[in-house]
Amino acid sequence: EAGVAQSPRYKIIEKRQSVAFWCNPISGHATLYWYQQILGQGPKLLIQFQNNGVVDDSQLPKDRFSAERLKGVDSTLKIQPAKLEDSAVYLCASSDSGGAGEQFFGPGTRLTVL
Amino acid sequence: KNEVEQSPQNLTAQEGEFITINCSYSVGISALHWLQQHPGGGIVSLFMLSSGKKKHGRLIATINIQEKHSSLHITASHPRDSAVYICAILSGSARQLTFGSGTQLTVLP
Numbered sequence: 382e383a384g385v386a387q388s389p390r391y392k393i394i395e396k397r398q399s400v401a402f403w404c405n406p407i408s409g410h411a412t413l414y415w416y417q418q419i420l421g422q423g424p425k426l427l428i429q430f431q432n433n434g435v436v437d438d439s440q441l442p443k444d445r446f447s448a449e450r451l452k453g454v455d456s457t458l459k460i461q462p463a464k465l466e467d468s469a470v471y472l473c474a475s476s477d478s479g480g481a482g483e484q485f486f487g488p489g490t491r492l493t494v495l
Numbered sequence: 496k497n498e499v500e501q502s503p504q505n506l507t508a509q510e511g512e513f514i515t516i517n518c519s520y521s522v523g524i525s526a527l528h529w530l531q532q533h534p535g536g537g538i539v540s541l542f543m544l545s546s547g548k549k550k551h552g553r554l555i556a557t558i559n560i561q562e563k564h565s566s567l568h569i570t571a572s573h574p575r576d577s578a579v580y581i582c583a584i585l586s587g588s589a590r591q592l593t594f595g596s597g598t599q600l601t602v603l604p
Contacts, residue, residue: 414591423499423581423594424538437591472538481525481590486538 383407385487387473393493399461402490406454406475412436414484415448415458416472424472430456463494498522501582501595508602514569516598518582521563525585528592529556529567532579541567541580572602 386405394400406413411432416424427446429436433453441448445464450456460467470491474484500519508514518527529541542549542556544565549556553572558565569576579599583592 412590421596423583423596424592425594426591429591474538481585483528483540483543484592485540486530488535488537 385473385475385485387471387487387490389490390488391491391493393495394463395495396465397462399459400463400492401460402458402471402473402492404456404458404473404487406456406473407477407485410475410477410485411453412476412478413450413456414472414474414476415456416474418470418472418489420469427458460492463492465494468492468494497595498586498593499582499584499595501580501598503598504596505599506601508572508600510573510602510604512572512602514572514576514600514602516567516580516582516600518565518567518595519563520565520582520584520586522584522586524560524563527558527565528583528585529565530581530583532581532597534578538581569600574602574604577601 388403413430415427417427418424427441428438428448430450433450448458470489472489473487476484498521502517526545528543530538531541532538544558553570555568579597581597582595
């Protein structure tokens with residue numbers, strides 16, 4: 382079974398530029414998560430989808446971050462414009478049990494904002 | 496105060512040593528996860544616990560619900576065990592994980 386796929390793996394941009402990340406969850410997984418992990422810290426949830434609906438986006442900085450999962454499968458996370466403090470690893474995870482069970486993580490996208 | 500506290504933050508051990516990583520939390524939980532993160536970012540789920548003890552190979556995870564504490568043990572540690580180990584809790588009716596800041600483990604040959 383294929384795991385959670387993410388791209389790109391690495392991205393370097395200058396502040397005020399835009400960037401987008403893509404995630405393809407495990408087939409059949411209804412729940413999808415985007416996390417931000419700053420160096421030396423644990424992951425922080427940005428947004429949780431159940432199919433194509435948003436369950437929780439309370440920690441998403443909506444003035445610059447947006448995410449969508451239009452067909453309830455793959456998802457994109459966008460930052461526009463980027464700030465220096467957005468430098469982090471962006472992790473996507475999926476689950477088939479609405480969040481109560483195991484989450485499967487992708488390899489992450491390491492973003493560096495200069 | 497963070498809801499999830501891990502100790503130690505960093506741990507260096509010699510190959511073969513018995514290792515313990517601790518996790519304390521401050522809220523009622525429905526489950527606790529132990530995760531492993533290797534350099535490069537990918538995270539792998541090791542255990543999900545709601546009570547008692549689980550064992551997988553050289554890894555053992557225990558949880559004491561009354562004391563709000565969990566431990567991850569590694570027996571006969573090996574350099575390939577070097578990674579960040581993260582504790583995460585699923586609390587109450589939430590369907591989201593709250594993560595600790597991780598323990599960086601380095602096992603020297």
